[in-house]
Every structure is written in structure tokens, then in C-alpha cells.
Amino acid sequence: MISSVVSAAWLHDHLDDPQVAIADCRFSLMQPTLGQEQYQAGHIPGAVYLDLNQNLSSPIGKHGGRHPLPDVAQLASRLSTMGVHSSPEPTLVVAYDDSRLAFASRLWWLLRYLGHDRVAVLDGGFAGWNTAGYPVTQAVPPPKAGTFVPRPNPDQVVNIEAVKARNGSSGVVLVDSREPERYRGEHEPIDPIAGHIPGAVNYPWQEVTDANGYALPLAAQRERWETVQSAEEILVYCGSGVTACANLLSLELAGIQTGKLYAGSWSDWCSYEKEKG
Template identity: 65%
Template sequence: MSDHPLIISSQFLKEHLNDPQVVIIDCRFALADPQQGYQQYQTSHIPGAHYLDLNQDLSAPVERHGGRHPLPESNQIAQKLAAIGVRFGETLVVAYDDSRCAFAARLWWLLRYLGHDRVAVLDGGWGAWQSQGYPVTDALPTPQPGQFVPQVRSEWVVDINAVKARKDLPDVALVDSRARDRYLGEHEPIDPIAGHIPGAINYPWQEVTNAQGYLHSPDQQKQRWNDVQDKPEIIVYCGSGVTACVNLLSLELAGMARGKLYAGSWSDWCSYLRETSG
């Protein structure tokens, strides 16, 4: 699918490579090897694409609480976006990765959280672009300065206190976006404690796309959320607030634009459990 304002096809992007109103951002990243994404970008990327790093650009430094990928400070990310040519409210930003939207959706959500709605993800990501035989390059782009004054939608984010206070209310659905085995506590490769927040239901983020990273249709996304469509508030979390954004993209595609992000997610929740357990 590529006929939705949140989704850009490779063909559309190829036709707009030289459009001054479009800024392309490569979000490739590997949690197990934080340097890999930038190395891949330096080797080969979509012409004109800039690179933003999950750890360095799309997250703030890790602290005692707040999770493994705290949200970046809004003025700092705004300066970075302006430096690569994004004009607030005007530029169409196209984000891509090679991880089924895992990192591109983080940027997509962040921009909209900052008040910039003209942002889309590349359907199928880097793999789709390559499979079409479209041009790639190792040349680094020369940025044209933009301007970005964020208008933060702070109500889109909740902290641990809000989760505790709201998660069991009848009008609220708490959604765990991690893979089923992590949700069940059968496998925990990253965080110190296995399991999930009590009361959470499981919607694995990988279900938003097919194996090649193409997003399922809006109708399929809507059907996926059928069991919570009557909930006025949906709080979404994952391990660290990154892949939860793929579910927030899914909710938006489903016409259920009422999802909120528990930014610290399970890694933040764990940090308090460890203290109480000694």
C-alpha cells in the first residue's frame, strides 16, 4: 500500500528525489551494533538522504529512570532537523529503515509529536527501494538550512505514574507492542526483568507489516484493532518506546488516532521494579 498520506511508495520518492520540498532521512539502526546503521548509510543510501541515529539523535541520554531510549529534548532535535533542511509545517519528510519501520516510525512519531505533520514512512523501506533497482549513492548531501520551531503535543506522552493511574480504567487499553514471547516473559534478551505490565494486552509490532516490510492496508490495520476500537484511550508501550511507534502508526492508519506513548516503556517500568525488589 502506498496511496495514503502517511505512506510513500518507492516510485513516488524516486519521482521527487530532487524536490526541494522533500527531505529524506535514513533511520537504519541495529540495537546489537549501534554503529552499523551509519556504516550502512556511508556505504550506500537513497540519493539526498540524511542520516539520523536512534541513540544520538532520536533519543536523549539514558538516566536512572526513563527507559533505554528517552525522548530527545525537543529543541535539540529541532535544531538537527533544521540543519538538514526541514522547514516546520512545510517540508515533506520521508523516513526509511530496513527493519519493518521499527526506527522510521520513531522519527515519524517524533515529528508529529513536535507538531510537524508532513511526514511519511517509505513503504517497504530500503529493501523496497533496492528491489526496484532505483539509484543509490555513497555521496553525503549538502544540507540547505531550514527552520524548525517545535510545537510539542505533550498530551501524546504518558509517564509511569499516568500508566499506573489509568491502566485499569474501563475506558483505557494498555498495549504491549513486543513480540509474544517477551510479553509472556518466556524470553527477555534486553531488559533485566521478564514479563509485562499487569493488565496489558499484546499487539506485536511486527504484525503491522508483512515480512518484506510493506504495511498492511488501512482496512487490515483497522481489523487488527477491532477488540479495542471502543476504547477512548489507548496507551502503547514496548521495550524502550521505539517499536511502540510502529503500533501508533498502525492506529493512525486504522483511523484510531488516539494512541499515547508510554515513552519509557518496559525498560522504565523495570527500573522501578528493581528498586522495590532490592
């Protein structure tokens, strides 16, 4: 079984493998067009750009958070044009970014949610690829004829009603993935209300990797979750359901299968709090 994290050397050796599809997931929350511009300036050969807002999320509504889960049919169509097959031999999708796995992990989680387990993130991201001296290109690959058949697993995601119903129950842990300052409510640069969901514990998503975007060793991933590893459910959220996926990747690396995404996350939660006045 392929690991959820692959090295630049491994990917370089498999650039011409027809069973491997590459997704460039670079993005900036503060500059939404930056990722596309970076892709056009140079990307890993064969990579197709997937935009967080356009491909990996749905339009924003009154509730549901800043990055609602994408339309399944539209994402399936996009993946098919990348040459991704669900069967008989599932394509391995390798996702990369330049944000310490934050956006690549969103695609990693989405594919697993849709029943496609052959997906990995690129350790060290695009910067690591460049540091290794591997080739980049500006050529956009032509569409391919893949057949991606989504099989969503609703057990991997929770909504605000489920969080309210289960929060505080025995065996349930609620994890806030944001920076400690945002968790404590000292600094809130994006959402209208500062703070965190009552009862949540803080596991900042940046701790999944080192400063250069390389995933910490498996022993360190296991150690991160040592105090909650026996929980029956670990409900994970962040600001909008994106960087929480890095923590879900970390849980997977640690061998913990009980993690679930609160897709709307804090931006969904505080949209209801705001209505209360």
C-alpha cells in the first residue's frame, strides 16, 4: 500500500507513470489568484492545477463556512479529465502545495472521503521539489480520459448539529487546528468572531510538518496524538475546513482511524453565533 506521503525523489521516478496523476494545489487565502499564477510560472511536469475556491470548495452560502465541500459531480469530472481512474486499477493521485501540506491535504482528504484511497501528498511541497533540482515546466498537460466514480462516505464528515450533539460526550474529542492565538481568541484575521468552540482542544496544524513542509517522522505524529488516541471519535475543525485536513493526515500517519472533519469549521459555527447578536 502506498504511503500517504511520498518524497520528491519517488515522484521524480514516477513522472511518466500512467498510473500517477499530479495535482498542483498551491493557494493563498489572502491572494486567491496567486496559486494559479504560480502554476503558470512553473510547475511539476504533468501537474494539473486544482484551485481551492473553484475546484475543492463550493460557493459560500449563509452558513456552511468559507469553504464548503465541493460539488461531488463537478470534482469527479475534473478528476476524470486529469486521467484519474477509480477502477480496475485506481490511479495514484499525488497532491502538492507550498503551504506545509495545508491545501494538498484538503485534496488528500476529499479523495479519501470520495472513496479513493490511492492518494498522497508530496513531502516538502514544490519548494522541496525545487531544492532537489528536479525539472519544472510551464506546459499545461492536455485533458485525459479518466473515469472517476465518487463514493462519498458520510461517516467521515460532521455538520454543526452533529458537533453540538456529540461535543462533551464520553469518547469524543473536539480538535481545533488553528494557531494558538486564534484558538484563544487573541487574534482573528478572517472570521467575524474570535474564540473557539467550547470544549475544543488545540492541535495547531503547523505541527504536522517542520518549517520547510516536511512531515514529521511517524513516531512524532503518534506522539502528537498520544493523549487522545483512544477516543472513539475525533472531530477536527479549523477556520474553514481546509487546514484541519493536515491534522486528519497526521492522524492517519499516526495510525488513528477515528478522525472526522467538521467541514464548516469555525466559520460555520460563528455564522450562527453572529445571528444571535
